[in-house]
Amino acid sequence: MGIKIAIVEDNITFLKQIEKLIKKDDKFTLIGTATTGEEAVKLIERGGPELVLLDLSLPDIQGTEVIRRIREKKIKCNFLILTVFEEENSVLSAVRVGAAGYLLKGTPYRKIKEALLEIHAGGSVIQPNLARTLLNIFMEQERLKTEVKPLSKREKEILNYIAKGLSNKEVAEVLGLSSTTVRTHLEHIYEKLNVTNRVEAVTEGIRQGLIDV
Template sequence: MTEENARLAKPSVRVLIVDDHAIVRKGIRALLSEADGFEVVGEADTGQEAVLRAQETQPDVILMDLLMPGMDGIEATRQITSRQPQTRILVLTSFSADSKVFPAIKAGALGYLLKDSSPEELVRAIRQVHRGEPSLHPTIARKLLQEIARPVEMQPAPEALTPREMMVLQLIAQGLSNQEIADQIAVSEPTVRTHVSRILGKLHLASRTQAALYAVREGLMDPTTAEEA
């Protein structure tokens, strides 16, 4: 197989673009058409349409605006990640306020990029999120680090995890979906969902993203493994 044929045979990253401004959607579509390895499978201009289009097109990555008429991007992210955990969401917005950042990440977004980012940064972020790696604008990463470092008063002590729960937590931190975790540890996907629920409850966390951050902060995973995920 020639190098050109190999490139063409390589599966493209399927992207759904969600933004209420047509010019933004068309600009991103044009950008991704010029980059190797991307296929734009659809567009949506509201959160409700994003949920429907995500079900129809089953994208690998969704570029999600936050401020849209009707259902906003945070609620759309929450609904999509609960129904399609294999689909990864990269927030692309103009807002860096805590009131937007933390709810979006708690809702399940794996990346958060500001619209003043360069085209190269956007392409890189999509690829990182597709690999299951968190991708954060430097401003957002700084906010999260500050939040993690801030002491939480009256926080109940986390309960000890079982060895199986610890394994699931490490796989969550590598960006694997529930189905991918189920395949790796040879259990059913509902069993993994039960493990995830117990992990969040024992650690007093609200989302998979918080669980992944907890695992990294507590040194529960090998950083080299996380880089390879």
């Protein structure tokens, strides 16, 4: 019996092509296919594949969410992402949550097979012509993180009140400030947290542990 594999792909034509090749290959045993993320989670839970060929752009939930759910359930399997150039950010997210590698759609089956065997052996696979783009995205995101400036005591106070749902006017009344001053502090908060609105500011504040929840 070959390595147990599942295929998750919503493009039926591509799915049938790769399914046919996998079925003909005695290195693998196809345990099933899925065309949506929800189907994929159920298939992986039920079938216990060792490897999953996963499309990121699914009609219900993203492939990244599929990986996250499977990791949360402590199910052991490895994911190889099949992607297109337009999905660099999604690929980066998938790698961060546990994908073992990624290839561009259109990669010859021989290369896909090599990648699957490499991942099954404990390795990882990176498509060279995507790697530099992803590295640049990662470095830019890390640069933005390192450039985040610490909030002042007053700015933290205001951010916490905003998180509780208070308006600028209400925050001003509580702190004995003018609405204009509160608005100015908010602009500084947005700049320091690298966000553009109150919702993003609160979300980032929670992530950084700046807000009492």
